[in-house]
Amino acid sequence: MSEKEKIQVEIEVKSKTLSVSHAACPNGHLLADETKLIHGKPALKVKAESAGQSGILYIDPVYGSHDNIEVGLEIADGGLVKFFCPKCGVDLTDPDETCRVCASPMFLFHLPHGGIVEGCLKKGCMFHKMKIVDEEHQIQRMFDNPTLESYL
Numbered sequence: 001m002s003e004k005e006k007i008q009v010e011i012e013v014k015s016k017t018l019s020v021s022h023a024a025c026p027n028g029h030l031l032a033d034e035t036k037l038i039h040g041k042p043a044l045k046v047k048a049e050s051a052g053q054s055g056i057l058y059i060d061p062v063y064g065s066h067d068n069i070e071v072g073l074e075i076a077d078g079g080l081v082k083f084f085c086p087k088c089g090v091d092l093t094d095p096d097e098t099c100r101v102c103a104s105p106m107f108l109f110h111l112p113h114g115g116i117v118e119g120c121l122k123k124g125c126m127f128h129k130m131k132i133v134d135e136e137h138q139i140q141r142m143f144d145n146p147t148l149e150s151y152l
């Protein structure tokens, strides 16, 4: 299979059929909460802080879908939020990346085999990207998904 064909296969897979249920904090704690389902899959549970409030955010685990559930805090549209691991409290903000749409900070979750998923921490922006590391060849590829609209 040529390099180009491999990339096309991966792009086909990502459209709302991919869930990020194996996302973890940098210390290896899985964020998925089996007791809280969104779209039938375990939601990703993080501690969230926004505008002086703190609570829990259950993140839609389906890549490209954003039906998140806020518990104990209300994040205003356009408001910034910070995510922390509910187990060890580590800050899940990506130190190196900012949103290319609105320049806000981004969160970073780790995926198995060295992949990552990142997303904008401004509610309503919905910019996400995912990097999957090819297990055999360790080739890194960036997938950019500018807005939710591309999935509807």
Ligand SMILES: [Zn+2]
Residues within 6 Å of the ligand: 025, 026, 027, 028, 029, 085, 086, 087, 088, 089, 090
């Ligand atoms: Zn942790």
Ligand SMILES: [Zn+2]
Residues within 6 Å of the ligand: 099, 100, 101, 102, 103, 104, 120, 121, 122, 125, 126, 127
């Ligand atoms: Zn943004």
